[in-house]
Amino acid sequence: MDSKFAELVFLPVPEIGHFLSMVDLAKRLVNRHHRLSVTILTYSTFFATVQLPSSAASLPGIRFLNLPHVDPPPLQGVSGEACQSLFQQHLKPHVKHAITTRHGGDTESDPKYSSRLAGLVLDFFSTAVIDVADELGVPAYVYFPSGAAFLGFLLNLPALDSQLGGLATELTIPSFFEPVPTSELPSVFLEKDQDGYHWMLYHARRFRETKGIIVNSFTGLEPGLADLVSKVDCPPVYPVGPLLDQIEADRSGEDRIMKWLDDQPVGSVVFLCFGSRGAFGVGQVHEIAHGLEHSGYRFLWSLRQPPRVKHLPPSDHTNFDGVLPEGFLDRTAEKGLVCGWAPQFKILYHPSIGGFVSHGGWNSIMESLWCGVPILVWPIYAEQKLNRYRIVRDLGLGVEVTENDEDMNGRDLLMAYTDGGHLVKREKVKVAVKALMDGESEVRRKVKQMSETCRETVRDGGSSFASLGQFITDLFASMKK
Numbered sequence: 001m002d003s004k005f006a007e008l009v010f011l012p013v014p015e016i017g018h019f020l021s022m023v024d025l026a027k028r029l030v031n032r033h034h035r036l037s038v039t040i041l042t043y044s045t046f047f048a049t050v051q052l053p054s055s056a057a058s059l060p061g062i063r064f065l066n067l068p069h070v071d072p073p074p075l076q077g078v079s080g081e082a083c084q085s086l087f088q089q090h091l092k093p094h095v096k097h098a099i100t101t102r103h104g105g106d107t108e109s110d111p112k113y114s115s116r117l118a119g120l121v122l123d124f125f126s127t128a129v130i131d132v133a134d135e136l137g138v139p140a141y142v143y144f145p146s147g148a149a150f151l152g153f154l155l156n157l158p159a160l161d162s163q164l165g166g167l168a169t170e171l172t173i174p175s176f177f178e179p180v181p182t183s184e185l186p187s188v189f190l191e192k193d194q195d196g197y198h199w200m201l202y203h204a205r206r207f208r209e210t211k212g213i214i215v216n217s218f219t220g221l222e223p224g225l226a227d228l229v230s231k232v233d234c235p236p237v238y239p240v241g242p243l244l245d246q247i248e249a250d251r252s253g254e255d256r257i258m259k260w261l262d263d264q265p266v267g268s269v270v271f272l273c274f275g276s277r278g279a280f281g282v283g284q285v286h287e288i289a290h291g292l293e294h295s296g297y298r299f300l301w302s303l304r305q306p307p308r309v310k311h312l313p314p315s316d317h318t319n320f321d322g323v324l325p326e327g328f329l330d331r332t333a334e335k336g337l338v339c340g341w342a343p344q345f346k347i348l349y350h351p352s353i354g355g356f357v358s359h360g361g362w363n364s365i366m367e368s369l370w371c372g373v374p375i376l377v378w379p380i381y382a383e384q385k386l387n388r389y390r391i392v393r394d395l396g397l398g399v400e401v402t403e404n405d406e407d408m409n410g411r412d413l414l415m416a417y418t419d420g421g422h423l424v425k426r427e428k429v430k431v432a433v434k435a436l437m438d439g440e441s442e443v444r445r446k447v448k449q450m451s452e453t454c455r456e457t458v459r460d461g462g463s464s465f466a467s468l469g470q471f472i473t474d475l476f477a478s479m480k481k
């Protein structure tokens with residue numbers, strides 16, 4: 001087979017937090033092996049879409065193939081997890097058609113596109129598409145865009161199923177160093193009678209049918225990866241991270257932000273950004289604003305408004321006056337900048353950034369570790385509480401904000417995606433920001449060290465570099481059979 005070209009077909013879900021790191025995986029694979037190419041299937045849904053930067057169109061060895069428009073299945077009243085999963089299930093015939101007809105047209109003259117299909121790499125919400133790989137007689141692999149700790153939890157989910165939803169207040173999960181309080185689990189795992197739980201269990205079971213799981217983590221951060229594989233009956237896990245959004249983004253409004261950062265002293269700015277789906281209601285926005293103002297630190301705040309329709313992402317405000325406390329923008333004009341969507345990774349690289357307040361999406365964690373910027377993890381949705389547990393409590397690589405006792409029942413947070421629904425008061429915000437920005441803290445020292453480890457691990461000789469090589473070796477070996 002070595003004399004031939006091999007092609008992998010990737011099926012990412014069109015959410016930025018899943019998509020961009022998968023594109024980085026494709027880039028690393030084709031750069032590593034000249035006989036490997038990747039076709040990335042793209043599509044839009046009403047609830048999610050990813051704008052490909054123009055530079056993505058010219059990545060050598062990688063092509064993007066847009067699936068024709070597909071009407072979604074009925075999604076009324078379903079959870080976010082079910083929404084993604086049902087859509088993937090619905091895509092199966094379209095994916096199969098796209099794969100079986102993909103070599104037509106003007107690409108045939110390019111030898112890379114007359115290659116043999118080596119396998120499918122599926123997002124973890126796409127395990128229903130394993131059926132397509134089976135029908136085509138090729139292996140399926142899962143790409144896991146979050147950390148190994150959460151992956152370990154999912155791999156163990158079938159075994160933990162009977163303990164969930166019962167009286168247990170903590171769980172022993174092999175991928176965590178200490179027992180994890182059930183209160184730290186994403187809410188989807190506490191509502192066993194709901195469709196979201198059904199789908200997560202479905203995916204967890206189907207992981208075992210794959211030839212391997214590629215995870216966006218690295219052994220220098222999560223050393224228990226080898227154990228994870230040996231303790232549960234599962235296919236090989238390839239930790240190849242950090243995979244990062246390295247496509248140059250071409251979004252508007254960036255110049256203003258970058259110029260403002262250029263004028264700030266080194267390490268002086270706290271940057272707040274809450275992922276692709278994080279947005280707070282007015283009450284919480286006010287508490288953050290007052291907390292920031294009273295902390296005395298300079299700040300850059302990506303502030304977005306919650307969606308009016310379930311499953312849609314937040315949008316940028318047209319005017320901040322209605323949402324921020326009266327006079328806030330004037331009072332903080334010398335010290336702060338409030339913006340909408342921001343070029344997060346580029347910002348984290350900027351020398352003026354001294355700390356990062358984030359919802360704790362895994363990509364945000366990887367980006368801040370890469371840049372050596374301490375993170376304050378403020379979980380909002382998905383698996384972010386578990387990420388906080390791993391990063392702050394297990395590893396001491398971040399700080400956290402403690403919630404107040406006052407339960408807002410999720411009303412004021414007004415995020416369709418809130419996980420907990422507690423209002424965090426201004427005093428707590430102030431204290432947490434001060435702890436984050438402490439120039440001499442142990443957390444800052446450890447994060448700087450981890451930044452070095454991140455860079456070493458993807459270089460020749462590093463563990464993620466080796467793991468990627470192992471994946472390619474195993475892939476070509478599977479083609480010989």
Ligand SMILES: O=c1ccn([C@@H]2O[C@H](COP(=O)(O)OP(=O)(O)O[C@H]3O[C@H](CO)[C@@H](O)[C@H](O)[C@H]3O)[C@@H](O)[C@H]2O)c(=O)[nH]1
Binds near residue numbers: 145343345364
């Ligand atoms: O204003 C913004 C907001 C986000 N980003 C980028 O968008 C990505 C966001 O990814 P992530 O931090 O992982 O957050 P989510 O978008 O919320 O990602 C989803 O997917 C992740 C991977 O599975 C999970 O860890 C999260 O919990 C889940 O919500 C990152 O690359 C950010 O740099 C920006 O560039 N600008």
